Structures are given as C-alpha cells and as structure tokens.
Amino acid sequence: MLNVALPKGRLGDKVYAMFEKAGFECPAIREPGRKLIFENEEKGVRYFWVKPSDVAIYVERGAADIGVAGKDILLEYRPDVYELLDLELGKCRMAVAGPRDFHDDGARTLRVATKFVNIASEYYAGLGREIDIIQLNGSIEIAPILGLSDVIVDIVETGSTLKENDLAVLETIVPISARLIANKSAFQFKGTQIRQIQSSLKAQVEKRD
Numbered sequence: 001m002l003n004v005a006l007p008k009g010r011l012g013d014k015v016y017a018m019f020e021k022a023g024f025e026c027p028a029i030r031e032p033g034r035k036l037i038f039e040n041e042e043k044g045v046r047y048f049w050v051k052p053s054d055v056a057i058y059v060e061r062g063a064a065d066i067g068v069a070g071k072d073i074l075l076e077y078r079p080d081v082y083e084l085l086d087l088e089l090g091k092c093r094m095a096v097a098g099p100r101d102f103h104d105d106g107a108r109t110l111r112v113a114t115k116f117v118n119i120a121s122e123y124y125a126g127l128g129r130e131i132d133i134i135q136l137n138g139s140i141e142i143a144p145i146l147g148l149s150d151v152i153v154d155i156v157e158t159g160s161t162l163k164e165n166d167l168a169v170l171e172t173i174v175p176i177s178a179r180l181i182a183n184k185s186a187f188q189f190k191g192t193q194i195r196q197i198q199s200s201l202k203a204q205v206e207k208r209d
Ligand code: PRP
Pocket: 137, 138, 139, 140, 141, 154, 155, 156, 157, 158, 159, 160, 161, 162
C-alpha cells in the first residue's frame, strides 16, 4: 500500500485529480463527507487529507510515503525528505511587504512580522541586515498597519490582501509552488510505484506548458 498525504483544500483537489489521471484513482474520495482516509486496495493506494502545512511532517516521519507540500513549508522547516517534482500548482511568492512609501534607511533594527521565521532570518542575514523578528500565526498584514512591525515577510498570491490593506510588495524573496515529496526510506522500498507516479505527474505538468 502506498500512503499519500494530500493537502486539504483546493490545491489538494487539483493534486488528487493528477493522481487519478496517473491511474491511481480512489472514487470514494470525491463523495461529500468528513472522512479523511480513502483506500483503493486494488490500486494499492491510500490517500489521507491533512492540513497543508503538516504534509511534510507525515512524509518525513514515514506515516505517508509521498505527499504534496508547498515550497514555503520545505524552505521554512527543511524536512528530511526527497523533493521529486515541481507540480507548478499553487503558485505564489514569498515577499517582503509593507506600507507603499516605506523605505528602509538602515538606521535602526528592522522589525519584521512573519509566520516564516527561518525564511525571513536567512533572507536578512544574506543582506547583512539586523532584524527583530516578530512571530505571528496569521493575518500578518495587520502588523505594519498597527505599528507592531515595519514590514512583513509573507506569501503573496493575487496581491489582493496587500492591496485591500494599503500595503505593497517591497521585495520578492522566492517563488513558491507545490512540490511532490517522498519519504527517504519509502523511496528505496516502494521506489517502483513512486517513480511511476512521479513520471506520470511530470508528463502532466509538461503537457500543461
Ligand atoms: C495567505 C497569506 C496572505 C494571503 C495572500 O494567507 O498569508 O495573507 O494568503 O493571498 P493574496 O495575495 O491572494 O491576497 P492565508 O489565507 O493562508 O491566511 P493567514 O492569514 O492565516 O496566513
């Protein structure tokens, strides 16, 4: 049985459709309900819906053999997994944002609010800029508006959240998209099936371009 961790939500639905196309369907998954685990014994596959930011934990610890996680999570937590393929879904970017007219004159420590503490720290370390990190769990955009921080490091997809809160992208740090990841030992023991899925998904990505 190949255990697959799918990110719950819109991205997960698209990802499952790709697995289905690859010949690993599990029709029950499309039925409405609150069930989280689905199995197709004949195809030798078991899917489970997990919180998108938890996929990498399931895969790293071997509870899932493969899964789909955002590059943001892989960069932030650096799980010990193989990154097999860029699915080119869920595209967005990690960016520094702040008030439109903000200019960092370097005079004092920059206050940065973010969920992505490691990404932000590494980015500013690379610039040699001293920062004070303020770790938040969501609605990061509020921080500079209320004066809690000077800027934020966050995910920007359409840009509407920033726009509607009078903020703007100041610098792009890195592009983000969904990645197929594999548990390292599963990749040895279930390699044939994993590689088969990987190459079918790859062909689907290439066909899209
Ligand atoms: C993410 C991100 C931004 C928003 C960006 O938040 O943190 O707030 O989406 O998308 P946009 O550019 O299309 O507006 P999410 O909805 O995941 O909620 P959060 O506030 O809990 O981070």
